[in-house]
Amino acid sequence: MRVGLFVTCLVDMMRPRIGFATLKLLQDAGCDVVVPPHQTCCGQPGFNSGDRESGRAMARRFLADFESFDHVVAPSGSCTGMIRCHYAELFPEDPALQTRLNALSARTFELTDFLVNVLKVERLESAFQGSITYHDSCSGLRELGIKQQPRQLIGRVAGARLQEMDKPEICCGFGGTFSIKLGEIATRMADNKCQDALTTKADAIVGGDLGCLLNIEGRLRRLGDETTQVLHVAEVLAGPEPDPN
Amino acid sequence: MQLTSFSFKSNVRRKLIDPLLQRNMKRFGGRFVEARAAVMTEVDNLETIRVAAAAIRDRSLANLDSYLLTFEERARARGTEVHWAETAQDVNRILIEIAQANGVKKIVKSKSMVSEESGLNDAVEAVGIQAVETDLGEYILQLAHEPPSHIIAPAIHKSVEEVAELFSEKHHTPRSTDIPALCREAREQLRPHFLSADMGISGGNFLIAETGSVVIVTNEGNGRMVTTLPKIHVAITGIEKVLPTLNDFSTIVRLLTRSATGQSITNYVSMLTGPRQEGDLDGPEQSHIILVDSGRSRLLGTEMQKALRCIRCGACMNHCPVYQNIGGHAYGWVYPGPIGAILTPSYVGLENALDLPQASTLCGACQVVCPVKIPLPELMRVLREKSFEQGLRPWYERLSVRMWRGLANHPRLYALFTQLGVRVLRVLGGKKKLLHRLPGLDGWTEGRDMPAPQGRTFRELYRKKHS
Numbered sequence: 001m002r003v004g005l006f007v008t009c010l011v012d013m014m015r016p017r018i019g020f021a022t023l024k025l026l027q028d029a030g031c032d033v034v035v036p037p038h039q040t041c042c043g044q045p046g047f048n049s050g051d052r053e054s055g056r057a058m059a060r061r062f063l064a065d066f067e068s069f070d071h072v073v074a075p076s077g078s079c080t081g082m083i084r085c086h087y088a089e090l091f092p093e094d095p096a097l098q099t100r101l102n103a104l105s106a107r108t109f110e111l112t113d114f115l116v117n118v119l120k121v122e123r124l125e126s127a128f129q130g131s132i133t134y135h136d137s138c139s140g141l142r143e144l145g146i147k148q149q150p151r152q153l154i155g156r157v158a159g160a161r162l163q164e165m166d167k168p169e170i171c172c173g174f175g176g177t178f179s180i181k182l183g184e185i186a187t188r189m190a191d192n193k194c195q196d197a198l199t200t201k202a203d204a205i206v207g208g209d210l211g212c213l214l215n216i217e218g219r220l221r222r223l224g225d226e227t228t229q230v231l232h233v234a235e236v237l238a239g240p241e242p243d244p245n
Numbered sequence: 246m247q248l249t250s251f252s253f254k255s256n257v258r259r260k261l262i263d264p265l266l267q268r269n270m271k272r273f274g275g276r277f278v279e280a281r282a283a284v285m286t287e288v289d290n291l292e293t294i295r296v297a298a299a300a301i302r303d304r305s306l307a308n309l310d311s312y313l314l315t316f317e318e319r320a321r322a323r324g325t326e327v328h329w330a331e332t333a334q335d336v337n338r339i340l341i342e343i344a345q346a347n348g349v350k351k352i353v354k355s356k357s358m359v360s361e362e363s364g365l366n367d368a369v370e371a372v373g374i375q376a377v378e379t380d381l382g383e384y385i386l387q388l389a390h391e392p393p394s395h396i397i398a399p400a401i402h403k404s405v406e407e408v409a410e411l412f413s414e415k416h417h418t419p420r421s422t423d424i425p426a427l428c429r430e431a432r433e434q435l436r437p438h439f440l441s442a443d444m445g446i447s448g449g450n451f452l453i454a455e456t457g458s459v460v461i462v463t464n465e466g467n468g469r470m471v472t473t474l475p476k477i478h479v480a481i482t483g484i485e486k487v488l489p490t491l492n493d494f495s496t497i498v499r500l501l502t503r504s505a506t507g508q509s510i511t512n513y514v515s516m517l518t519g520p521r522q523e524g525d526l527d528g529p530e531q532s533h534i535i536l537v538d539s540g541r542s543r544l545l546g547t548e549m550q551k552a553l554r555c556i557r558c559g560a561c562m563n564h565c566p567v568y569q570n571i572g573g574h575a576y577g578w579v580y581p582g583p584i585g586a587i588l589t590p591s592y593v594g595l596e597n598a599l600d601l602p603q604a605s606t607l608c609g610a611c612q613v614v615c616p617v618k619i620p621l622p623e624l625m626r627v628l629r630e631k632s633f634e635q636g637l638r639p640w641y642e643r644l645s646v647r648m649w650r651g652l653a654n655h656p657r658l659y660a661l662f663t664q665l666g667v668r669v670l671r672v673l674g675g676k677k678k679l680l681h682r683l684p685g686l687d688g689w690t691e692g693r694d695m696p697a698p699q700g701r702t703f704r705e706l707y708r709k710k711h712s
Contacts, residue, residue: 007703009653013663014696016703023707035707038656046646048607048626050633054650061654138608167275171566175606180688181642182254182604184261187692188570189606218693221679230696 003031004069006062006108008079009041010210011232018210021238022075022111029119036065042079048176052090059087063097063104071118072108075234077140078176078209080110085143110140111234112149112208124153126239128160130203134233135193135216136169137209150208150233157236163200170196174215190219197228204229206236246361246392250577250589250598260571269404270572277398277563280507281614287509288499298500299618301493302554305485309545312454312487313536319457323519325532333363333539336481340365340446343533344374347477349443353435355463355471356380357448358396358557359481359537361579362592365446376446377438379467381431388415394573396580397505397559402572435467445471445529447517449482450557451497452534455490458518459534462501464511472517478529480517484536485553497556500616504558540592548627552587554617561611561621567604576601583611583621590628599637602628641685663702671700 003026007019026033042062046054062083066072074080088101115121132154140146154160173179173189180186193216197205205220207213210232217230249256260266285291305312317327328343330336336359344352352369354360354376366376366387378387382400386393388411393399400408405422412430413420421427447468449459459480461468472478488494502508521528544550562568562582573581577598578589586605590598607622615621632638633646652659674680674697682690689695 009663012703013667014698016699016701016706019703019707035704037704037708039704040656040659041649041653043650043653046650048629049642049646050626050629050631050638051646051650052630054646054653057650057654138606138610142609142613169610171606171608171610173566173606175608178603178606180686182257182600183688183691183693185257185567185570185604186606186689188261189566190693192566192570214696215693217696218689221677221694221696222692226677 001031002068002070003033004066004072005033005035006039006042006066006072006074006079007035008074008076008210010214011075014214015210015232018075018232018234021232021234022073024238025111025115025234026073028125029115029121031119034069039065042082044079044082045176047082047086055082055086055090059083059090059101062087063100066108067100067104070107071114072104073111073114074108075111075232076209077110077137077144077146078211080108081139081143083108110144110146110208112153113144113146115237116149116152121153122156124156124237126237127158128204128236128239130159131161131163131201132204132206132236133163133165133197133200133202134168135165135172135197135205135207135212137207137212138171140208141169146208150206153237154206154233160236163202165196165200165202167196172212172215174209174211176211179211179215186215187219190215194219194223194225198225202228204231204236206231206233208233246364246579248578248593248597250593250601253575253577253598253600253604256575256577257571260575265404265407266402266572269402270569272404273401274569277505277507277559281504281560281563282507284503284507284509288503294496294500295616295618298497298616299554301488301496302556302617305487305489305493306545306550306553309484309487312489313484315454316452316457316487319455320519320534321457323457324522325457325519325534328533328535330535330537330539333537336360336363336535336537336539337365337368339535340479340481341369341372341374343477343479344369344444345372347443347531349374349477351438351442352376352444352446353438353442353471353475354378354383355445355447355461355468356383356399357446357481358393358579359448359483359539360446361393362537362539365481377435377442379435379438379471381428381465384431384435385411388412392574393579394581395559395562396557402574439467439470439474442475444477444479445473445475446479446481447472449480449486449534450501451494452482452487452536453491453494453516454487456516456518458516460494461513461515461517462498462511463513463515464506464508466513468513469515472515473527473529476530477533478517478520478531479533479535481535481537483541484538485541501556501558504560504614504616544591549587549591549624551619552584552591552624554619555584555588556617558616560614560616564610564614565605566608566610567606576604583625584619587621587624587628595628595631595635596637599632602626602632660702660704664705667698667700667702670698673697
């Protein structure tokens with residue numbers, strides 16, 4: 001099975017190790033993974049800021065980079081949601097292009113969804129010492145129905161204990177450019193999320209979207225918490241890897 | 246209602262540090278959310294009913310002109326006078342004409358958000374007519390000289406203690422925080438007004454085209470007093486509220502009350518069809534209805550039309566994490582929360598409410614609970630597109646969006662830029678790998694650190710590994 005890895009711009013820039021963890025998980029499950037070298041961003045930041053052209057340009061680019069694969073996988077519910085739910089509707093004037101985008105969207109998956117529902121992964125090599133509380137990122141949850149998939153996989157990590165927080169489904173306040181444009185509201189929402197997460201006394205806050213994780217970690221550190229880990233689910237599932245730096 | 250939606254950001258700043266509001270919003274918290282979730286379990290085919298409800302609203306809107314004319318004809322046949330108000334000012338003018346023609350001195354009002362749009366109370370008071378709000382929440386706000394902060398629970402931003410202070414001060418009674426006692430006190434104050442008013446004003450949850458009826462869905466009973474005791478009843482509502490048939494209403498009401506307060510049905514559902522008829526025991530001598538456009542028809546036939554499906558349940562604001570933190574007043578007009586972020590710019594002009602469509606993380610919680618399936622995030626995005634296209638957003642925002650688009654569309658340039666950027670940020674992040682300040686990103690760093698990047702991009706690391 002040839003799988004194209006869409007690493008996403010945030011992971012590319014901020015946390016390459018999430019990209020390598022994703023790569024490892026897919027390869028361990030027997031996928032032939034290819035990383036198209038010219039991939040960049042899904043276009044969502046511009047699209048949600050009101051620039052449709054950002055979405056259209058990135059949709060065309062995505063099609064050129066990934067159409068040849070059996071499947072495309074991204075370690076993000078947000079970017080996958082952009083592709084699956086919004087790309088085709090950006091081209092009402094071009095039904096042929098819409099058909100191609102729809103076909104590709106149907107083969108594009110968020111990482112945990114792909115591992116559980118397509119690869120049907122039963123075993124993971126990883127281990128994690130401690131308790132985890134899981135934050136459901138909005139796009140993955142509401143656009144793609146990702147809820148049980150990450151929990152099921154974390155349940156297969158040796159040593160990992162899942163400790164649910166109150167209201168895991170409420171938004172953390174990231175919202176892409178919202179977190180900068182309306183930073184004060186975003187900070188308050190992040191505060192509430194940190195509170196709910198810290199109440200569980202979990203060792204790590206884990207989620208499937210790096211944007212939310214940066215928002216949560218950024219608030220935690222500002223509040224002086226230096227110990228609670230904030231991790232992407234791929235890092236937990238793949239286990240610790242030597243830092244490629 | 247006075248418009249302050251253009252200063253949303255400073256409104257927000259004030260509300261976030263208002264300890265009383267913050268405490269009251271926390272207390273209110275998830276009460277409606279939990280009540281809704283509990284009562285929805287009674288409905289075993291919720292999704293089917295939502296689809297049907299959305300279809301009913303779409304059918305009503307697609308043929309709005311003919312349903313409205315049918316409504317007018319049937320309502321007139323039952324003796325109701327139908328008035329058409331194109332603008333908010335027209336609403337006030339028509340209402341004052343009716344009042345003055347009948348020598349009205351005092352009006353009792355049941356809740357009408359549409360009358361907030363035109364600032365009706367101030368307008369009638371300016372011509373010497375007293376208007377008394379009789380919904381408990383609206384009554385409290387009228388005493389406190391505050392606007393509503395929620396469409397179905399207008400005084401939700403106030404605590405029992407605040408109401409106790411207010412009543413004690415205005416009614417000259419001993420202070421009590423016992424809720425039933427406060428309700429009794431309000432009732433005692435209002436009863437003489439009901440009996441002495443010459444006119445009653447209500448809103449209208451729906452207009453039924455086939456019968457010419459106005460439907461009001463309420464809990465407190467004052468709605469019945471307002472619409473039957475005074476000799477004149479005037480209902481004021483938006484033109485989009487029409488439903489073709491009673492059968493359609495029976496579908497919609499199953500979702501309305503459950504979505505709103507989490508009740509299977511409210512205490513009162515009233516169908517008002519004309520003035521007192523021969524042989525009726527009660528009812529007004531005159532029945533009027535003012536059908537208000539005030540910006541609604543502009544949305545018809547556009548991508549924004551779906552916003553007119555709204556049945557004013559308030560579920561979107563109850564479930565909105567932004568609303569929960571800032572309350573309704575910050576939105577600066579009649580309709581707060583996600584639906585307000587769409588209706589306010591649509592009715593008062595995008596340039597007067599520029600930040601409202603941005604006031605959402607697009608988390609989608611509102612869309613999931615909307616009983617008529619309004620795609621609220623999508624509509625906010627449409628308004629963001631209009632703002633962007635019309636150049637209404639700040640120059641630096643437009644520039645950065647265009648720059649990012651340019652970079653993302655040129656992979657080599659993107660690689661160069663990101664490789665350089667992450668190295669610089671990594672160094673600036675220091676030992677703790679945290680950035681405390683980022684020029685241009687103050688919105689982030691005022692309240693949060695930015696975890697520093699690892700220092701190399703995935704693409705370059707991967708290339709090195711595989712070359």
